[in-house]
Amino acid sequence: MRKPNGYGSIKKLSGNRRRPFVFVITKDGKQKAMGYFCSQVEAEIYAADFNKKNNKILHGHEIIFSELFYRWLPFYIDKHQPSKSTINSYHNSYKHCLSLHEMPLKKIKYYHLQDIIDTVKRKGLSYSTCKKIRSTLSLMFKYALMMEYVDKNYVMLLNLGKNKQKRPHKPFTRQKINKLCSNLNIEGVDTVLILIYTGMRIGELLELTKDNVYLRQKYIKITKSKTKSGLRIIPIHEKIFPLIQIRMQTPGKYLICRHDEKPYNYSIYCTLWDKIMLALNAKYTPHDCRHTCATLMDNAEVNYNAKRKILGHACSDVTNGVYTHKDIRQLRKAINKIK
Template sequence: MRGINGKGSIYTLAGNRRKKFAVRVTIGYDEDGKPIREYLGYFETKIEAKDYLDKYNLEHPYTPKLITKLKYLFEEFIKYKKDSISKSTLDSYKYSFNYLKEFHNSRLEDLTFMQLQNILNNCDKSYSTKKQIKNVISHLYKFALINQINVLDNSRLLNIGKNIKSNKRKAFKKEEIQLLFDNLGIIENIDLVIIMIYTGLRSTEFLNIEIENIDLEKRILIGGGKTKAGTDRYIAISNKILPLIKNRIGDREKGKLVLINNKEIKYSKLNEIFGNIMLSLGLNHLPHDTRHTFATLLSNADANTASIRKMMGHSSYEITEKIYTHKEITEFINAVDLLE
């Protein structure tokens, strides 16, 4: 039976003992951050043990001490958070914490503001990565406070600079796409990124795809928006993502393709999921890069230029009545099959 942090605990001893309930308290930590415990007494019943522990705490008020290394504090923080946030968020925390590697064996109260600021200054990653590093540092200070550890919060004044947005699109490299596939079943919702790469759908278009508009047998989905040419366009389904789409649909016959915990999500949530996945893998991409990647992959595979533009929904290939011929659909399929 665990008590409140710093208030001791009741431990059930193994074997056939008359007094099998032990009362113990943590009196400090060794140099590796492991707790040093002292046993105060042994009792026949848990009620007797609890009464003794309550009396002990009244007579010996707990004074919290921090003698633990940063890496152990982070481990406890992960245990504390793991049941309340998604796996992808936990993975992004772990990835961001690696940027503090040179201080993993340091104590939180020994870290100076400039040591933490220099980590951000020397980071050559994106604004979102720096923001997540600062976020993890802030979480550690808050976690220390929750555990009654009084330490100056150096995270409040950390500066990550301005978020300078660039219009430059950066396609996923071949090895980065393979990394995404390698982490299927490991990183939560990573299939969403792969499907976006192989359909060229914008984030909002992707979230609005209806199951009724997906023909798995013909390998065609209907969706899109933003421009007149892009609305309700046909997009061929590559065999590389056909199993992922089937898995997303399951036994459902209608509704949105993309559901998280059986609920539709908004653009901001998809961005969050995407960002956490990029952080987990150490990649530096924005959601729109998936659309650019789709066009780049098809172009590099010498796919039919008209098919690429039509599936992308470019205005120069507007189809007035949105009627696709069998020949056009076949050309779409042939185009994505070049990506196998």
């Protein structure tokens, strides 16, 4: 659609630039740059908002799927403060919706959305990936309804099919745990033990900053998690206390840092994980550590509510994430039951 006179234009600058797209307007016979952007969609959003503020609304302008995503995501981040891993998950889900990117929202029907799910399944991707895509679409279209961009939401009708696990999660055996303890000289092995004896999600560990580790009180405070109940206090098990002490003495803001003091992202950590598994002749995933922690607590007959608090599962007696000194002592006693 041709834009009206005076609306401004978007250009892509040459060269290898971090923000190659520029929105320009003509003022006093000269072109003036109003902003630089990483993508054309971000530039289009800025242009639409700029013209709306200046009473130059583009008649007949239809919001497309990609514009909705880039309008919704900053709104959601500002309101809910999701973790980096969650934000990355939204971006990955958006990439799977490539066929919708240029479609006007009001022309997107149920079968367009279902085709996204069906295509992902045909590619052999997991049930979990389908769930993440549906979740992202649901949040986007709830926002679209709120902003009155659409009057229908078909996402709730999507069919994901049955969950057929390709590889059920399995806990580490006692033999493998002992092998980890005797191979602490291998880079990263300490992180595996920390995951096992805290029950943290991998994203929670990678985003854990040192100011949320309380050595004197012997607990960790999780401030960024994929769920609200994941925001919690985790007591430090006596077996991993020395490992965390060593990590606290290394340079860097984050508990788990690379040699350049930068935090790991999931992809880079998985490379380290694979090297550890190869060195130990083991086949586990980072999430298996969480299952191991749950299994060890079950075997040690840890109190049900204490177990749920430590793992960050929804628990009826946790009120607004407030923990008393008595709570922390009880959780520390519970976690140290496992060996």
